[in-house]
Amino acid sequence: MDNQITLRVDGADTPLTVDTRTSLLDAMRERLGATSAKKGCDHGQCGACTVLLDGRRVNSCLVLAVTAEGQEVTTSDGLATGGTPHALHDAFVDHDAYQCGYCTPGQIASAAGVLAEAARGWPSAVTEDLVADATDLTDAEIRERMSGNLCRCAAYANIVPAVAEVAVEQGVRA
Amino acid sequence: MREFRYEKATDPAGAVALLAGEPEGAYLGGGTNLVDLMRLGVATPDVLVDVRQLTSTEVEDLPDGGLRIGAAVPNADLAGERRVRERYPLLAQALLAGASGQLRNRATTGGNLLQRTRCTYFTDTTMPCNKREPGSGCGAVNGYHRNLAVLGATNEGADSSHTCIATHPSDMAVALRALDASVRVLGADGERSIPIAELHRLPGDDPSRDTTLAHGELITAIDVPALPWATRSRYRKVRDRASYAFALVSVAAAMDLQGDVVADVRIALGGVAHVPWRATVAEDLLRGGPATEAAFVAAAEAELAAADPLSDNAFKIPMATNMVTRTLVQLAEARA
Structure with a gap:
């Protein structure tokens, strides 16, 4: 219908x-x-x-x-504005955070969501202190929060530092 | 996917009235399970009544210190809710242990309670399954069942119309079962409140029914009563990978520790039964007794004594025993 x-x-x-x-x-x-x-x-x-x-x-x-x-x-x-790539786009390029690239738009949209959730102070399954006021997106936190995005090329080792770099820029990683 | 009509109502009562006249219709919440089941041909509603924006998205304080969670509160928001993290750590941890960030953003509290088993025979329309197609038998008892139930299942053989060894997939429901939550439901005859213990049902002689809800009843909210000592609580989950997988076994527990004595305790298990399994045998043994590892082991073993495993899921018995023990040890050692 x-x-x-x-x-x-x-x-x-x-x-x-x-x-x-x-x-x-x-x-x-x-x-x-x-x-x-x-x-x-x-x-x-x-x-x-x-x-x-x-x-x-x-x-x-x-x-x-x-x-x-x-x-x-x-x-x-x-996420790009007026032809200018988003910080996550640049970070994925700089860190070679993909091989075939098929999962990349999903990874980047998800990472943008992760950064927004961290800015709200939301904990994750690996957060030790559930009532902490601020989130620190450690590598373990990024891996857990990005676990809903699979990469069959297994570019994870480069995706984590790409997301981490932008997390530092946005003040959600020490 | 079967064709369906998409309907919206202006309020919950309107949605209930709409679905009352549609015997093959269903409510649509976040859709993270239902849409998938429709795509698989497992769910075949001819009408979807969208209720995602009808019920409350608020978490309200109850006079007794508990919380009323609107049925449309997304799982992610509930896990992030400060009052949940402070008062009910086991509930926040259970929510965070479930699904992925994307799914938690979309899935609702009410829908989480009503998600269907992930038994592979249920989701494969070419296989026999008494839950999906009553009377077709159970493919799992003689097939792939390492992830299925060891407690409260019905096993009268693969050909029996009663046999079902499915597990309830929710993490959140296990924590809510430990917390004695109640579920507020709106039906054609008005509103009622169901203790969560009476919401989910064992397969018994009708595996097709997961819950005691009548067709067209709509979950509007979940009430979590006050439990001051739930600050000493946690949710642990063992699964086949570190994240984003359903539980093999999970434990939700809270402890009221007075000195070295377990004054009171709540324990519920996930991944072991057709329902979130409240470990009342273990609780009764522990209440008023010493908070020692030996007592925890004895209680866990007593709870699992009723287990009736199949060839490939017997590992869940020591796994559950060890997890209950370890969780209680951690709670006894934790700062409240």
């Missing part, structure tokens, strides 16, 4: 008619030509489809497009 919706992806509003079964991921990729987020497992297990939905990282394969109306979707592409 078809529904009329308007999706706002990376700042652009597009009205479209979608089958209610369409995921946000498929609507972006197949209907809007917004191919930054990738389809890996399509089950919420790999993280390649990660986008920010009203600033929070989610798996866009598990979000029905009809439920995303009125929300701001930001992909890795949308």
Whole structure:
């Protein structure tokens, strides 16, 4: 069954008619030509489809497009401003934090979410002091918080320092 | 995926009224489990009533010092909530032990309680499964079951329509079971409150039913009663990888330690049963007794004495025994 919706992806509003079964991921990729987020497992297990939905990282394969109306979707592409790469983009390049690159837009959108969550003082499963006021994104914290993003090339050893560099810049890593 | 109509209501009562007339419809919360099950062909609703923005996203103080958690509070927000981290460390830790950051941002508190088992036979429509297709039998008892139940399961053989050895997948529910939470539910006849002990059910003779909720009942909030000594609590989870995996065994525990005596204790286990398993046998043995490792081992062994493992999941018995023991030792040694 078809529904009329308007999706706002990376700042652009597009009205479209979608089958209610369409995921946000498929609507972006197949209907809007917004191919930054990738389809890996399509089950919420790999993280390649990660986008920010009203600033929070989610798996866009598990979000029905009809439920995303009125929300701001930001992909890795949308993190760049006016052709200038986001600090995470630069850090991933500088640290060679990928091999094939397929998971990278999801990794970067997820990392942006991690930084925002750390700025809110949210703990993780490896945080010793649950009631600490501030978060220190140690390597162990980054690994735990990024565990929803798989990299089959296993570029993890370079992804962690890439995220760490931006975490220092943003004041969420000592 | 089966075609479905997408509906929104203006308030929870409207959503309940909508679904009451749709026997094959379902509520949609965060969708992190339901959408996946629909894609797999395991869940086949013909109508989805979106309730994600209908129930509360607030965590409110209750007069007794407890908390009322709105059903739509995302798992991530609940784990980050300072009152949860301060008053109920085991609940914050359980939430953080579950899923991934992306899923916790989307999944709701109410939906977490209602997620379905991750038994591979349940999620594979080509396999027999009494939970998915009542009467089709159970593929797991003679198949892959190292991650499945050792307590409270029904095993009358692979061909029986009663057999089910599924586990409940939630981490959060294990902590809420230890905390004696209650679940507020809105139905066509009004609102009721269900102790969490009575929300989930053992497979018994009807493995298809995970909970005691009637069709169309909507979880609106979860009440967590005050438990001042829950500041001495924790959640531990053992899984096949360091992060982002379901529990083989998990333990939620809280201890009221008076000197060297266990004045009171709460213990619940995850990954071992069709429900979050409250270890009442162990609790009864420990209450009023010495806070010693020997007492903890004896209590854990007594709880697991009822276990009835299969060929490939018997390891869960020593694993659970050791985890209960280790968790209680840590709690006894911890600063409150």
